[in-house]
Amino acid sequence: MTTVKCIVNTCTHYLYGDRCSAGNIDIMHEEETAMSQVVEQTMCKSFTHARNVFSYLGSADNMNVAGTIAGLVNPEYLVSPSISCTVSSCEYWAEGARCVAEAIEVNGLHSDECQDTNCKTFSRRANA
Numbered sequence: 264m265t266t267v268k269c270i271v272n273t274c275t276h277y278l279y280g281d282r283c284s285a286g287n288i289d290i291m292h293e294e295e296t297a298m299s300q301v302v303e304q305t306m307c308k309s310f311t312h313a314r315n316v317f318s319y320l321g322s323a324d325n326m327n328v329a330g331t332i333a334g335l336v337n338p339e340y341l342v343s344p345s346i347s348c349t350v351s352s353c354e355y356w357a358e359g360a361r362c363v364a365e366a367i368e369v370n371g372l373h374s375d376e377c378q379d380t381n382c383k384t385f386s387r388r389a390n391a
């Protein structure tokens with residue numbers, strides 16, 4: 264399984280230690296009609312800004328509850344979501360919206376919206 268490291272500290276799913284407590288994340292092109300060519304054109308669509316308690320309630324249905332509890336008490340515990348990715352211009356993309364990289368990193372410190380986040384591991388496929 265691909266593991267996820269994330270530094271987006273403003274997301275409801277961010278867990279200290281640069282871990283993600285979501286059950287699944289959706290990595291997508293920023294533009295619906297354009298294939299990503301560079302890292303900055305990708306995004307984590309599962310980002311939800313941690314503005315208030317309602318933000319947490321709204322994203323609770325996509326929470327890895329058991330992993331989060333274990334991760335809260337143990338900073339070394341691997342908490343990582345599954346990935347659905349539609350960025351088919353990436354060399355790590357595979358049929359079925361799968362990512363075959365060993366690990367990915369999501370960046371976008373202090374992001375306000377999904378578009379501020381990126382899949383830093385994106386690497387453009389040669390013929391994309």
Ligand code: SF4
Nearest residue numbers: 269274276277283307
């Ligand atoms: S931005 Fe995406 S990868 Fe990062 S914590 Fe939020 S949902 Fe997880």
Ligand code: SF4
Nearest residue numbers: 348353355356362382
């Ligand atoms: S590395 Fe590529 S295939 Fe994997 S999640 Fe990021 S953009 Fe998608």
